[in-house]
Amino acid sequence: MQYTFIALVENKPGVLNRVASLFRRRNFNIESLAVGRTEKTDVSRMTMVVDCPNGDVDAHRIEANLYKLVNVIDVQDVSRLPAVTRDLALIKVKAGPEKRAEVNSLAAIFRARIVDVAADSVIVEVTGTEEKIEGMTELLRPIGIAEMVRTGQVAMTRGANSGIRRMPGMEDSHYEDDYEVAEMTP
């Protein structure tokens, strides 16, 4: 099951490495990770999509261990909440003059933009949810994709809602009841 976390971290060298190292150390696979500055110059924001095979148990462990990092200020799980999520992709399509019209009409349907045109290719910029980008990619594939790059997902909850904070001991913390005892290795 995929979970989306938002973490606010101090904008210092090495913080990304600390976060990435934590996922490696605890054997979690990061599906996507996007980092950027926020409105505060000393705070960066990370959006992480992580595969959690054990559901909420893993989500709790990830959140608690993120907090253990000295440079991490806040962690929220926005996986099941009303949130706006966006991913941006640049897709270079192998399209000479005869195929440009086809690419152009697909782009119009997905509200994507043609941002560069060369003799034998065009670059399409598409923004949206993961599903939208996947959909666009599938339709462009038969025409011929030369290159593709994605930023990874960023997320923001809607309205005044914040994400779930599971940390025990915190004011609004709550812990799901689907705990499964792990099998012990001798």
Add this chain to the structure above:
Amino acid sequence: MKMTGAEILWECMVREGVEVVFGYPGGANMPIYDAMLNYPVHHVLVRHEQGAAHMADGYARASGKVGVAMATSGPGATNLVTGIATAMMDSSPVVFVTGQVAAHLIGGDAFQEVDVTGITLPITKHNYLVTRADEVAEVVREAFYIARSGRPGPVLIDFCKNAQVEQAEFVFPDEVKLPGYQPPERAPQSDLEEAVRLIEKAQRPVILAGHGVLMSGAEEALAHFAVKTQTPIASTLLGLGAFPASHELSLGMMGMHGEVHTNLAIQNSDLILAFGMRFDDRVTGNLKTYASKAKKIHVEIDPSEVHKNVRVDVPLVGDLKNVLTDLIQMVDEYDHDEWLQQINEWKVDADSRSIMNWPNDDNLYVAHLVTDIWKATGGGAIVTTDVGQHQMWAAQYYPLEKPNRWITSGGAGTMGFGLPSAIGAWFAHKDQEIWAIAGDGGFQMTAAELTTAVQEGANVKVAIMNNNFLGMVRQWQEFFFEKRYSAVNMLTPDFVKLAEAHGVPARLVTKREEVNEAIEWARRTPGPIVIEFRVVQEDSVYPMVPAGASLDQMLQRPERAVK
């Protein structure tokens, strides 16, 4: 005032209360060693950096203060790694200062350059790379604060050589600014009330006392709570000493090599009160069957430990001393006579198998030797150990009445810990008797620190329990690998000659009647002493819960099975 980065380091460390550091100089930390001469700090020159790390760790555990270990870049720093991991696993507050090549050379594979902050990232509570002199004061202040606060742990400062020699204006920061680091202080009132409701209902409660009791200084609060609620206390390996072993509510050690009645009490309890412990696999056995009838209250300062191994009913996240102080106010006096009587019956049953009740067959058993040392020292010595069979016997047969006298590598299980941690502990308490109990395997890993002990005049007594085996591995091979002994039979050097070559008086003891005289000789002879005891070769530690088995499935000592 303008000072060099190296001077700022020492100025800050002196202000943090540092009096002794353990280390080894080299190319990349020479400016630090040069500046050190102008400060009132005693430096202990070790023989291997791992020794420095364990000494600083032993010093920290014995004193309750932050220990400091130093090394140069590259191999100096990597030699610390085992010691850093040891401190991390046992939440020991140690600040490590490593030299690093000049900032402009970083990443260029310069001489003795190693990515030390990268290597130590997962085994430190936090670490720093200092590339400018004007960062030093803030970093050192933060490092000491992080090491000792919350759940304590090791912090490493990797100190570029240019930052050691460059100058900066020295300002000692009044406070640390760490927006992402706020250790919890008190548990929320609603959680406390929920815990009290469980305590009120409990008929068969057990307290599990861990290292957190000592770290939080909650020994008195623990005793007060236990007596008021008449709740027996089982200890983890690192929690030993938090509650007097002779007290009627003390159950001794739990877990893999815990007492039978202790593990039975846990398995049959209806309420577990886990105080500053983390349900390590060595104390729980099989999690699926662990204390399955019990509700669980977990008092813990590190939220990532809550629900980690065992799902608890009420987590109380906060400093244990504060939480207990609050709980004591909220609970009434209870009695659990029936429950305590039941535990006592289990205890009597187990006592009949105890090796202590065996007649003297003139063989040396570690259990007996530890008991002899306990009697001679009145149970009041600081005891450090290596890791393995002798460690478990020391835990079982050196019952402690007071805290911070038991120094052992629990989480990491680091062999070679005993001697250097004893030397470190001596610097914390020079007036106290200190015994390092070691096995023949572990002792050889850090034996070179004998010279350090001589150079410093460290008054530590080393008891080597020599069975010519890597005993615990041998025991597992006997129990679980059909006695197919693989790489456990060990040739040992002549430990007496080895010690004497280091300038340490030493004796070999092979007979029962020589034991007490040798111990007394060690006690009255000042300075480091080594006694080698030739012990029964194939004795095993009992009781034992096989790894992965349920906590109440204990192998007990067969009656007179040892040859």
